[in-house]
Amino acid sequence: MYALNYHRASSLEDAVKLLGDSEDGKLVAGGQTLIPTMKARLAAPSVLIDLRHIQELKGITVSGREVTIGAGTTHAEVAASKEIAQICPALCHLASHIGDPHVRHMGTIGGSVANNDPAADYPAAILAMNATVVTNRREIAADDFFQGLFETALEDDEIIKAVRFTAPAKCGYEKFPNPASRYALTGVFVAADADGVRVAVTGAGEEGVFRSSEIEAALSKNFDAAALDGLSIPSDNLMSDIHASAEYRANLILVMAKRAVARAKS
């Protein structure tokens, strides 16, 4: 590591001020992405602003089917939430399969969403459930939030306060994990309610998380894994890398979608 200044923000207001006062300040939450990035010298902020001690960023509120998760809530806390499990067990399942216990106890939903890694799990849930990302300035619909690889609608000095969504009647998530990191080689979140079916895919898109119109159309007619039999997912715009080809990922999207539907109906 190298010399830098560390600030422990005591409130959201404090964090906004510290961020505004610094030229290249970086927020740190769980540090599970930022610290390895700094160790690899891919980021070198001269100021770190620690969000971990801000109470208003923590916690889960459930009212009926309305769920609000504070940005500073860890993956382990979401995985263990009995209130979320009752209305949206797929999200607990998703959180419980992120990385390893260390990552789950340190990493936060706000950090994951802000980072928008193309293989991260939460973006699929947030896009499929049409969630809202609440910041210190505004509310951003999921459809507008994710804008490409590691790109979001967040401004440089904007802080995520929470993620809010209405739990769909049925939802499911399945991923094929990278055996080393557990990131999604391909992951699919399906969400079905009276308004229709939304399906979001992570780990496969060249531009990050995306909705699958083919799968949404098939499941809107019949919300059953069998409705996806014979469907073919185009491999254009899918990632090819050392882990898997675009064609392999196209097949994984279908397989994971079928498993996610089966889980949603179980």
Ligand SMILES: Cc1cc2nc3c(=O)[nH]c(=O)nc-3n(C[C@H](O)[C@H](O)[C@H](O)COP(=O)(O)OP(=O)(O)OC[C@H]3O[C@@H](n4cnc5c(N)ncnc54)[C@H](O)[C@@H]3O)c2cc1C
């Ligand atoms: C070994 C390993 C395995 C992993 N496996 C998985 C996996 O299987 N699935 C998966 O989805 N993820 C995985 N991750 C990533 C993990 O989920 C991280 O927790 C997450 O990507 C970042 O969250 P964080 O709280 O650690 O954020 P940090 O690393 O602290 O920050 C990440 C970025 O978000 C910004 N940020 C943080 N909080 C806010 C906020 N409230 N508002 C605005 N910007 C903010 C920071 O400035 C930084 O740019 C893995 C990580 C590791 C190290």
